[in-house]
Every structure is written in structure tokens, then in C-alpha cells.
Amino acid sequence: MDILRFITAGSVDDGKSTLIGRLLYDSKSIMIDHLTAIQQQTKHKALGEIDLALLTDGLRAEREQGITIDVAYKYFSTPARKFIIADAPGHVQYTRNMVTGASNANLIIILIDARNGVVEQTKRHSIIAALLKIPHVIIAINKMDMVDYSEDTFNNIVIDYAAVAESLGLNNITYLPISALNGDNIVEKSELLSWYDGPSLLSLLENISIHQDVNLNITRxxxxxxxxxxxxxxxxxxxxxxxxxxxxxxxxxxxxxxxxxxxxxxxxxxxxxxxxxxxxxxxxxxxxxxxxxxxxxxxxxxxSHQLPTVSKEITTLICWMDAKPLQKGNRYWLQINSTMVKCMVCEIQYALDVNTLEQKNNVSYIGLNEIAKIVLKTASPLAFDSYNTLSANGGAILIDEATNVTVGACMLQ
Missing domain, CATH: 2.40.30.10 (Translation factors)
Known part of the structure; x- marks a missing residue:
């Protein structure tokens, strides 16, 4: 039985945690004692029904604020497949958490509030999905119950997002109308969305093919x-x-x-x-x-007939994950798979505006959650592939020499 790794993303309060909670609840993938605990916590919040978002919002600060500030992982299975879910943060300042959760995902579910349509965070998360080359994308248009299950609203959002997807080169996109709160089109098809002739979310997740996601043409x-x-x-x-x-x-x-x-x-x-x-x-x-x-x-x-690049000078896109900024001259460990080499930042070519893909030149440092293109010089030659060609041998991390903390996620060029 294969494993599908997927991540949910979207703006704050678009319903990501509720969606996962509903998926687990309706597919009967919640342990009785866990469900009982959630029911008790819901009563403490004086809500009429079980608060499914509590299944993933595990941190106390998240529960107090009603948002997700870290990546929460959940595991479940059906007779068809096993699943690992990453629930990513919606706030701009937690971009690094989303990159972490999406780094090995086969699929991303981007939620869009049917009332608000495509917003800044939708584009931001779509850009990150494009940069990370996530193979499959589901655009889940949520809260359809709050727009009277309107087909026109759904179609207008599809048109708006299709323009975003085309500009980013995103492929394999599926559009799905849902109500995570009420369970419409999550596990079973909903009669309230009878105009939609596609499968439910769980059916999509069970049947999407991921075998071609593994590159069998380049051997490493x-x-x-x-x-x-x-x-x-x-x-x-x-x-x-x-x-x-x-x-x-x-x-x-x-x-x-x-x-x-x-x-x-x-x-x-x-x-x-x-x-x-x-x-x-x-x-x-x-x-x-x-x-x-x-x-x-x-x-x-x-x-021997299929050699990668071997070099001591490496250009990479990097998502910076540390409060201490990245600057020219800084030294780190660079790790790709089981290889670790010492390296130094030689150049910051530009910072990337993740909302517009605009390049900012003449940048002296890179701050937390920013994405940039930099040049590294390694102490010894490194064998690697371009991330765009083979992400399995083109994804790397930067590690702080003093603390051993991972400070950057790299997409080698």
C-alpha cells in the first residue's frame, strides 16, 4: 500500500484545520479517546457541535487564537491508501513552516474561502507550490454553504485562479467545491452540490496516481x-x-x-x-x-553515462528560516541527502517577492521567511542536480555551524 503525503494551505480562517478534522472524522480515523477529549474541549469553548479544528491545532497558543502557527502532522489510512497530512500555517510570517511541510509533499490542497475568492495568501502559497514543484494541486473552494452553494461563485473563482496557475506554470490542478464545516464533498458527494460532477475529496486522494512522481529516468x-x-x-x-x-x-x-x-x-x-x-x-x-x-x-x-553537476560553486534559491539574517560571508554546513560540506555565502543575487515574483536587487541581507537567490562556495566539490530537473538530488538545507539548527531550505540551480 503506497503513501500519499499532502499539505493543506490557505489564508487564515479558510478552514484548513476544520477540513482535516472533517476528513478524519467522516472517514472514521479518530481514536475514541481522542474524540472524547476533543468533545470535552469543545464544550469548554461553549460550541454547539464538536470543533473539528482541534484535531490538528495542537499548540495551546493556536487554540487560544484559533489559528495554526506550526505544521501539524496527522496520519490515517483507508483500504485504498495510507496518508500523511501536513496542516500548514496561513499567516505570512510562517512561510518557513509551509515550506517545511511542503518539501516532500506529493500534493497540495489550497483552500479558498468562497466569500473572498483568490487573495494574496492564495497567490503566495501557489508561488511556493510552484517553486517546490509539488506534482499535484487541489483547489478546494470552501465555505460553499455560506454562498448558498452557488455554481456561479465557484466558476468565477475557478476562472480567477486559472489565470494565476497559468502564470506560475502549475499543472495537474483539480477544482473542488466543499463545505468542511458541514462535510459537503469531503468523504461523500453532496446533494447540495449536485451541479458538480467530479469526485469527493477523499475519492480524489485515494485515486490520484503518484507513481510517476518518482523519477525513474535519472539514477542517483x-x-x-x-x-x-x-x-x-x-x-x-x-x-x-x-x-x-x-x-x-x-x-x-x-x-x-x-x-x-x-x-x-x-x-x-x-x-x-x-x-x-x-x-x-x-x-x-x-x-x-x-x-x-x-x-x-x-x-x-x-x-557513468549520466553524471550530475560536480562543483564547489553553487547557485541556489533559499527560503530563510532563522531570526538571524543571512549575509555575505556567513559560513554554514550544506547538507544534501547524506552529504555534508562546509560552505560560505559568496553573493546574494536578489531577493524574491513571493507575492509578485518581482526580483529585488542590491540586497545586503535576507531576513526570516524571505526567499532569495544566492551563491555558495563549498569547501569540497558537491555532486548535485538542478532542483527543477531532479528535486530528490537538488533539495538541500543550510545548517548553522554553532547551533546545528536548520536555517535555510535550498533549491539548487
Missing amino acids: FPVQYVIRPQSPEWHDYRGYVGKLISGVLKQGDAVTVLPEGLTTTIDYIEHNGKKVNEAFAPQSIVLHLKDDIDVSRGNLIVP
Whole structure:
């Protein structure tokens, strides 16, 4: 059974937490004791019905203010599929939280209040979805009950958002009218939206195909660990462990170990304790090479005919996540998959206005939640792909040398 990772986003009070609560409640994915606790908390708020938003709004400050200020994760499953949901913040000042939640999502649900239509935060979250190359987009037009389930209102919002999507190059978009509060079109089709002939939200989530989201054309294998038992029974055993993040590897393939550039061939592959002739992403495997060469954690094994970029100068888009600003000359650790190298900020090319995509030049520093294009210089060569070509080997993070805190999310260019 595969896993669909998706994130909800939208403006404050568009109903993201209520939507997830309704999805969990109507699909019967809530434990009895959890449901009882939520019912008691709802009574304390003097509401007539259960407050489904409490299922995801876990922080005390969120509950007091009625907003989501961190990414809340929920897990549930149906007979068709398993799901991991990330409920992202709506406020502008929590852009970094949304980037974190969306970084490995297969799908994003962007909520639009039917009364307000496409607003600034709708565009902001759509731009982030486009930058992160999220494969699938559902535009859930919520609170249809507050506009009398009007088909014209729905169609007008679809027209407005289609213009935004075209300008950003967003594809695979599905438009869905819903009422999260009342459960219309969440798990079951609603008779009040009889003019809508598409599936419900849960049906969409269960049936959307994500197999093509894994790139099987470009092969990359980051080495996470080297197994050498050095015991009499396993005297000659040397295996390279890791997750095949993209592509396919076969016994006998000619491969190159980067960044050193050493070449060899695959002797055999182990998966789940058994020898196999080939492996494909996203399997975790043990790779055995024919030649006894120096391979360690952080190396990248690739087909010799399909080399990535290997460089000490790296241009990247970055979402800054730290209160301390990013400035030219700052030093950090740069991590991509299992590879970590020291780096220095050489240049800030421009800051990006996430509302308009306008570039701001002559910027001296980057502040919290801002997105910018910068140039890094690494202490040793790094093997990587463009994020636009292969996000699995083009997404990285910056780590503060002193605190080990993640301070930036990078999309390598």
C-alpha cells in the first residue's frame, strides 16, 4: 500500500484545520479517546457541535487564537491508501513552516474561502507550490454553504485562479467545491452540490496516481552507510547501504562514485536480505561493487553515462528560516541527502517577492521567511542536480555551524 503525503494551505480562517478534522472524522480515523477529549474541549469553548479544528491545532497558543502557527502532522489510512497530512500555517510570517511541510509533499490542497475568492495568501502559497514543484494541486473552494452553494461563485473563482496557475506554470490542478464545516464533498458527494460532477475529496486522494512522481529516468544513489562486518564468516563482505532516491540500478551497470570520479561496475544488489538483479526508486538497498575502491558515507553513486553537476560553486534559491539574517560571508554546513560540506555565502543575487515574483536587487541581507537567490562556495566539490530537473538530488538545507539548527531550505540551480 503506497503513501500519499499532502499539505493543506490557505489564508487564515479558510478552514484548513476544520477540513482535516472533517476528513478524519467522516472517514472514521479518530481514536475514541481522542474524540472524547476533543468533545470535552469543545464544550469548554461553549460550541454547539464538536470543533473539528482541534484535531490538528495542537499548540495551546493556536487554540487560544484559533489559528495554526506550526505544521501539524496527522496520519490515517483507508483500504485504498495510507496518508500523511501536513496542516500548514496561513499567516505570512510562517512561510518557513509551509515550506517545511511542503518539501516532500506529493500534493497540495489550497483552500479558498468562497466569500473572498483568490487573495494574496492564495497567490503566495501557489508561488511556493510552484517553486517546490509539488506534482499535484487541489483547489478546494470552501465555505460553499455560506454562498448558498452557488455554481456561479465557484466558476468565477475557478476562472480567477486559472489565470494565476497559468502564470506560475502549475499543472495537474483539480477544482473542488466543499463545505468542511458541514462535510459537503469531503468523504461523500453532496446533494447540495449536485451541479458538480467530479469526485469527493477523499475519492480524489485515494485515486490520484503518484507513481510517476518518482523519477525513474535519472539514477542517483547516495551512500548512507558502509557495512564491513570484518568477521571470519563475512571476511570479504563490503556493502554500501542507502535509499535509491531516483532511477534504476542493475547488476553489471557501469557506475561512477562522486565526487572523486572513481569508476567500477555493480557486482550484485541486495534488497530485503535477498540478492536481486535490479533495484528501483524509492527502494532501500545494499550495493556491492566489483572493485575494492574507497567509498564512504556522503558519496553519490551514479551511472557513468549520466553524471550530475560536480562543483564547489553553487547557485541556489533559499527560503530563510532563522531570526538571524543571512549575509555575505556567513559560513554554514550544506547538507544534501547524506552529504555534508562546509560552505560560505559568496553573493546574494536578489531577493524574491513571493507575492509578485518581482526580483529585488542590491540586497545586503535576507531576513526570516524571505526567499532569495544566492551563491555558495563549498569547501569540497558537491555532486548535485538542478532542483527543477531532479528535486530528490537538488533539495538541500543550510545548517548553522554553532547551533546545528536548520536555517535555510535550498533549491539548487
